[in-house]
Amino acid sequence: MGNGGSYSFAAFVVAFICIGGIIKTTGDTRAERQKNLSMESNRQIAGRLHDYTTNDLTDIVMLVEHMRRNVPDEATRRQLDTVRDTAVDALQHTRQVIRTLRAEETPAETSSAEGTSRTASAASARTLRRTVDRCRRTLADMGMDGDVLVFGRPDASMTAEAASLMQGLVRELFGNIGRHGDHARPYMVMISYTGECAVVETTNAIRDAGDGESDTTAGLRSGLAQYRLLVERHGGTWRESCTRRRWTLRVEIPNTLPDAARDARWDRRG
Missing domain, CATH: 3.30.565.10 (Histidine kinase-like ATPase, C-terminal domain)
Structure with missing residues (x-):
């Protein structure tokens, strides 16, 4: 009876450990699946932004440049400059969003980012x-x-x-x-x-x-x-x-x- 009780307790402990491992594995798998779904969604959003939004903004910049060359009035040209600069700024930020959505941060990338921080600082100032x-x-x-x-x-x-x-x-x-x-x-x-x-x-x-x-x-x-x-x-x-x-x-x-x-x-x- 004593040995049987010991075996039963040992089996219980083993079963408990196995169940815990299964639960953890299931949780890790679910988290990994959710991460992959999120990354895929981000890639799709980035693709749509690139295919539609950036192209539309580029068209606006080109159209405004064309209009500006054919407008003799200086005041109107300044207003068109504002429209163009606004579109260029929106285009730059959209591209930054696309890069962020597509990025997969790794230690190597983080190290690279730290190595170019001064360049990023200068770009931010500009x-x-x-x-x-x-x-x-x-x-x-x-x-x-x-x-x-x-x-x-x-x-x-x-x-x-x-x-x-x-x-x-x-x-x-x-x-x-x-x-x-x-x-x-x-x-x-x-x-x-x-x-x-x-x-x-x-x-x-x-x-x-x-x-x-x-x-x-x-x-x-x-x-x-x-x-x-x-x-x-x-x-x-x-x-x-x-x-x-x-x-x-x-x-x-x-x-x-x-x-x-x-x-x-x-x-x-x-």
Whole structure:
């Protein structure tokens, strides 16, 4: 009886281990299958973006270039330049999305990315400069004048995610100024870089909405609300104040995603 009990217990332990192994294998297989499905979906999306969106944007750029060569009016040419630059910018970001969707991160690729971080930093600075120039021309065409001050350049440690967030925020910020700013008064935007983060600051007068309605929600009634969530999820800070006639904003975007923010992001995904 004693030996039989020992054998039964041993068999139970072996069975338990086997069942645990099967469950783990099943879970790993399911996770791998889900990963493969997600990668295939990303490849299909990337293919559609490449075959349709990038081609359409390229056509727009070519058509605008053709129109510009046949327009004698300088003011109209400047407006066409804005349309062209907007399409080129959208084309570049679409291609970046395609590369991201098609990427399969490996240690070798990560090492390569670290080795070219300074090149990426310089490219980010050039892209931001083009974005700022285009946005300023757009506001100028709307009759708005202002100053944009840029101090320093992106640190080599700035990730592509942080740089993309920065670019999108700047575009949305200028759009917000155009929609809600007082066109008769100058705006101010300041962009600076520290060793740890990028900083965007702005102050501008808000135009009167009329009929007794103030425009004191200028920073919240637009896509900036979404960017506030993105910045905070990235571990950044967002400070703004708004009175009846003036709106100010200061945003800090870390060069890299802090560990606490990264852990919180994975907790939400889980």
